[in-house]
Amino acid sequence: MVWPRGWDVRHVVETGSTNSDLVAAVEAGTATSHTVLATDHQTAGRGRLDRRWDAPPGTNLLVSIVVTPIPDVPAEVTHRVGLAAVAAVRRFVASDVAQTVGLKWPNDVLLDGRKLAGILAQRVPGHDAVVVGMGLNVGWSPADAAALAPHTHDPSVAPARVLRAVLEELDALPTDVTSHYRDALVTLGQAVRVELPGDSPALDGRAVDVDDAGRLIVIDAHGERHVLDVGDVVHVRVASNENPD
Secondary structure, three states: OOOOOOOEEEEEEEEOOHHHHHHHHHHHOOOOOOEEEEEEEEOOOEOHHHOEOOOOOOOOEEEEEEEOOOOOOOOHHHHHHHHHHHHHHHHHEOHHHHOOEEEEOOOEEEEOOEEEEEEEEEEOOOOOOEEEEEEEOOOOOOOOOOOOHHHEOOOOOOHHHHHHHHHHHHHHOOOOOHHHHHHHEOOOOEEEEEEOOOOOOOEEEEEEEEOOOOOEEEEOOOOOEEEEOOOEEEEEEEOOOOOOO
16 A cells, blocks of 8 residues: 555554554654554454444554644644544545535544544643544444445445545645534534533533534523533434524
């Protein structure tokens, strides 16, 4: 595979976690910005809220990327990877399917309303660096999620081809992606239930916007405005155009 210029792409057959490996490599001085680690199989992959994440060997894109320095708005790192993933996936599918590809706040990639990819960022202690991991379902997905291959003209599409497209799309992003991230969010305008960490009760309301820091703005049934920087969003239904009371 010929990778885009400037990217240091490394591959291992199996590892516990590409994120953990790259964090250790940054700490050891053997990885820097634009270092990429992909694997065929992760044995200790984790998603958001520390959920277990796994896929059969060789079926999906399992990758982590080093970003330095950390931007003023740290969430921009995952926004960029999410936007690049959306653009890359759209390359492989027909136009009608491409219209269904977008982001669920904060950074899940959806295809036709089902999860196609998850993204997780991890700061490197003591370094101005962050590692962004992504698991994108290419050839396999859980029953309630989506996979790319069934929607492409080439069902044998390989994870490496998808990775190359993601890196190319990362290079093509503009300096400021704030408006692009907002436009890609299919969460906005929807009635949502946001499951919050710890013992906090779930928040029901309507997702109306994101601020410049990427925080989700939800208005509940009482008209109260909530600004959230963490949480697991469930799309309940498509909201009407009416403003909440």
